Amino acid sequence: MLNKNNLIKIGLIMVTGIVLAILNATLGRYQLRILNLAGIYIVLGLSLNLINGFTGLFSLGHAGFMAVGAYASALLTMSPAQKSVNFFVKPIVPFLANIEIGFLPAIIIGGVVAAIVGAVLAAPILRLKDDYLAIATLGFGEIIRVVFTNTQSLTNGALGLKGLPSYTNTGYTWTIVIITIAFMFSLRRSSYGKAFMAIREDEIAAESMGIDLFKHKLLAFTIGSFFAGVGGALLAHLMGTIDPLMFRFLMTFNILLIVVLGGIGSISGTIISAIIVTISMEWLRFLDGPIDLGFAVIHSVPGMRMVLFSLLLMIVILYYQHGLMGQDEITLEFVKEKLKRFKKKEA
Amino acid sequence: MSILRTDSITMKFGGLTAVSELSLNIPTNGIVGLIGPNGAGKTTIFNMITGVYTPTTGNIIFDKIDITGMKSHLITKNGIARTFQNIRLFKDLTVLDNVMIANHLRLKSNIISSVLRTPDYRKKEGHILKKSILLLEQTGLIEYKDDKASSLPYGKQRKLEIARALATEPKLLLLDEPAAGMNPQESIELMEFVKEIRDAFDLSVLMIEHHMQVIMGVCEKIYVLDYGVNIAEGNPEEIQNNPKVIEAYLGVDE
Missing domain, CATH: 3.40.50.300 (P-loop containing nucleotide triphosphate hydrolases)
Known part of the structure; x- marks a missing residue:
């Protein structure tokens, strides 16, 4: 068990833990929030990468499954008093009124509910391919949002839920991030992960090699939805308030941006680009304000930074389709190889 | 018969x-x-x-x-296994992976034990790996084991398709x-x-x-x-x- 590679892996996790602990102790509240947000986007990016990158199912309904996880967990962690304050238009359905459970079980239940919804919705549409599947999943994402806007006694409709306990902290987020990363690497190495990739490469060949397309696609979609739900739950308890508008297509777009920039199919690419995108989205906030170009002043346009990201996405798709990493990974072997080459150059 | x-x-x-x-x-x-x-x-x-x-x-x-x-x-x-008129390999995957994927249908492990890499799963995976290597040796493709399937010369790609079919x-x-x-x-x-x-x-x-x-x-x-x-x-x-x-x-x- 404890061979050299495993030791290095455990060492890496410990170093990450220590770095995070130091960051957690030294950073201000605002920076910590960004650190958490980066972690959440890693989880979300990896879950979409599983569906889009490994299995090749072009899904655009991710925000919907996040919403399911966010609402499911929020309704379980809010105190009965807080719920009665929120639901003043119509009282909450009785069976949820008095429930209050801990954060960890709420996250897991949020993920499970999202997975169930994902599986039920995906089952009838998985025979669709490429852009048809994208349109259908896009529709589902929107349908979930619209349903949530109208189920007043369950989700409080357009008013959203306010005053969620702010449970999300560095410990919770990054523990889940590390578990998610380990899960994805292990899945991809396994026979199932290879079967997913076979489906991405060539469906007809995969099926004639005895791979049950429906079962494997459904499996990938369900697992992806589970992690989307977990991400949604973490996000809800970081923000403190959720409403259906949060889970518009723009949310899916952000996650898709992360996956495409990182390299569709690459785990390490997704991780790196999730961190870069989250940080730059904050750092580029000055673009939303008035910009003084010297000869002219652009009045503040909210959402200006998203224009930049859209441009970036277009450039990547036109000229650099592989993204940051292509389908490669930064693994131990990859680093060793690079080091070897570096040493050769030195000598 | x-x-x-x-x-x-x-x-x-x-x-x-x-x-x-x-x-x-x-x-x-x-x-x-x-x-x-x-x-x-x-x-x-x-x-x-x-x-x-x-x-x-x-x-x-x-x-x-x-x-x-x-x-x-x-x-x-x-x-029943088949090959295709226009080669349909899993292009971006290695030669070994192509053959190992064809063993997936005989794998009697669920996804949870595969991801957790239980001893039972590892035993089965090891068996598949051994079988795949043997098959590549029999079909004379062993030297290309870690190459991408699309990088093989045409004739070898045809052979790999047959090897992959045999793996089922x-x-x-x-x-x-x-x-x-x-x-x-x-x-x-x-x-x-x-x-x-x-x-x-x-x-x-x-x-x-x-x-x-x-x-x-x-x-x-x-x-x-x-x-x-x-x-x-x-x-x-x-x-x-x-x-x-x-x-x-x-x-x-x-």
Whole structure:
């Protein structure tokens, strides 16, 4: 068990833990929030990468499954008093009124509910391919949002839920991030992960090699939805308030941006680009304000930074389709190889 | 003894009859050829046998089981594997992975134990790895094990497709134009290779081929198809002297 590679892996996790602990102790509240947000986007990016990158199912309904996880967990962690304050238009359905459970079980239940919804919705549409599947999943994402806007006694409709306990902290987020990363690497190495990739490469060949397309696609979609739900739950308890508008297509777009920039199919690419995108989205906030170009002043346009990201996405798709990493990974072997080459150059 | 029998299968696409009342009989351990001009319906027959299409009428009996209309992946599980006319490898994956994926259907592990890498799963994975390496050694592809499938030379890609099909442990192997694009030397090697795998893996072979030298050299029985109709069957010598076959290929002397 404890061979050299495993030791290095455990060492890496410990170093990450220590770095995070130091960051957690030294950073201000605002920076910590960004650190958490980066972690959440890693989880979300990896879950979409599983569906889009490994299995090749072009899904655009991710925000919907996040919403399911966010609402499911929020309704379980809010105190009965807080719920009665929120639901003043119509009282909450009785069976949820008095429930209050801990954060960890709420996250897991949020993920499970999202997975169930994902599986039920995906089952009838998985025979669709490429852009048809994208349109259908896009529709589902929107349908979930619209349903949530109208189920007043369950989700409080357009008013959203306010005053969620702010449970999300560095410990919770990054523990889940590390578990998610380990899960994805292990899945991809396994026979199932290879079967997913076979489906991405060539469906007809995969099926004639005895791979049950429906079962494997459904499996990938369900697992992806589970992690989307977990991400949604973490996000809800970081923000403190959720409403259906949060889970518009723009949310899916952000996650898709992360996956495409990182390299569709690459785990390490997704991780790196999730961190870069989250940080730059904050750092580029000055673009939303008035910009003084010297000869002219652009009045503040909210959402200006998203224009930049859209441009970036277009450039990547036109000229650099592989993204940051292509389908490669930064693994131990990859680093060793690079080091070897570096040493050769030195000598 | 026959491994595969089709009882007058017909395939209609709208008004077009692609294959009409065809009855094939593939003997166990036999190598059978399927020839005919372009558009005669040969690949359609493969697609019916492997479950891509369901025959409009007729039944397909494989190894005493009626597989008519069964799903593709279940037919593979039952023991029919195929290669494709236009190579369909998992291009971005390694040669070894291509072969290992073909073992996935025989893996009796669920996804949770696979991701957690339980000792039971690791044992099974190790077994698959050993089996795949052995198969690559038998098919002479072992030196390319870690290369991307798309980086192999054309002839080796064809061979890898056959190796991948063999990894599913078939009783019947369907080869769709295995010699397409090969030079005469490679074609002769392929003939030997087909015979070798038939004996080594104890299976039956049904092959579509345009390369007459290959068909006549390796097949024990040949079916000739023209416009979806079976116009002749017999051993290579009978086929070569059959006037109907000559007519289908060369036209009528008027």
